[in-house]
Amino acid sequence: MSDNDLGTFLRGRREAVTPAEAGLPAGPRRRTPGLRRSELATLAGVSVEYLTRLEQGRDRNPSAQVLGALADALHLSLAERVLLRRLTERGACAEDPLVCAAAPPLSRTVRPTVRAVLDRLEPTPAVALNWIGDVLARNQGFERLAGPLGMLDGERPNLLRYVFTDERSRAAYPDWADEADDLVARLRHDVPLRDPYVTELADELTVTAGAEFADRFADLTLTPRRIGNRRVRHPRAGALHLLHETLALPEDGQWITVHLPADGATAAALDRLVGRRPGALRAVPAAG
Template structure:
């Protein structure tokens, strides 16, 4: 595993920001697409040498004011700022919130009931290592056809990296693989014995395609987006997803998928046909809109005061 998650996160965020985003000029001789260390240091009010020490892992305990200044300099979102803080507090790997008995495999009755209310959506409950704990019948119908649920127990991360069918199931496999690693690495992941065991396993079974990402992909996977899934019968499905985190003592998250276009809505209807005479389950609100809304459009019946 990478031993410098804080430095990796700071460096990748620095390299992802265009100078124009922070009001810096872009000269013709500039070679870097992102920010220089000196620019981050100037924006944060710290020395270049200190930024270098943080990125190289020679200093892993910046103070809260420095973390706040770095968050401002790097234009971090609130979830990214929280992640940055967790990484700084996770420099000592001797503590984990979940303890040695860290698996939360039990699904509370209220969560089971919640899954029922989400039907006919494609929803799945997974734990912090990607193990599938429960899902809606519609998710089982659609995802099961790809081979994703064949494991014992099914595990999303293990499927992506060790099952040859995953590259067919996910047309954007590289992005999906990056996101799975990022999800594993949220917070001080090295202290979690279950994640450590899975990482050791995948280091052997998946090799470079996993270890390379472990060393280069920072934590904090996107909580929402559009996933392309290839189904052997329905062909390509475009699914808008949301990630709903459950309380930390569970270590569980709920992934809910909705059709992102009309073609996917129709395909899901064919795959999960309701009883005769029942309304089209995906036509109540239409497909989820995934493009940014036009700010000039106004909802009917509302006026600005």
């Protein structure tokens, strides 16, 4: 991870906000596509010199009031405001590692109760993951959904490696870029503040997947989705439209992802795939 994530994020968002969005005249001869540093400083009520220090990484611990003012001036969404606070915490760690607790050990197993939850969710496909995308446990519904896609191949399946290094993932996901964005956003932002496992995996995928991974990992505007939908081309079940929900297990650094059919055709296809009686899985309408 960069030593100046906070500055990179602020500069990127400043350049993305147009003068019109900030209520300012565009004016002639603008050298930046977004706001000038002086304009953002005025809108946020800070000095240009202080904003420069933040963007250059010479000050990494702004107050909550300054963060709030910058977030308002940049029209940040709730997810972006959470990210801004998290990047500030990372900056404080970089300045003084003693202010941050060491990251807990990376989990490679799940608790028996988590396995029981996965089993109780049958026949709905469900999987438990850790923060770098390792598949830790899954139920039979998920095995029958993901196995034929090649997602579970290998001794230690990992969703990021599958998406970025296995060509079958591009056939499986018609919206491959969205899947890649979401997985990298989780790796980038849903991890302990100091985590060597993330750095190790990021270095590996930068070598094996190149710019398709590295550019996403450098993009601080990507934020993970907790809910959403995905389309899957399944070699046995055909075209599937799935909704997914994420159930966080923060004390373990894990989460459970549950896949639900979004329409009747997908529900029927999943019923056939998991070998259950017709009607065991029912379509769940997406929120309008």
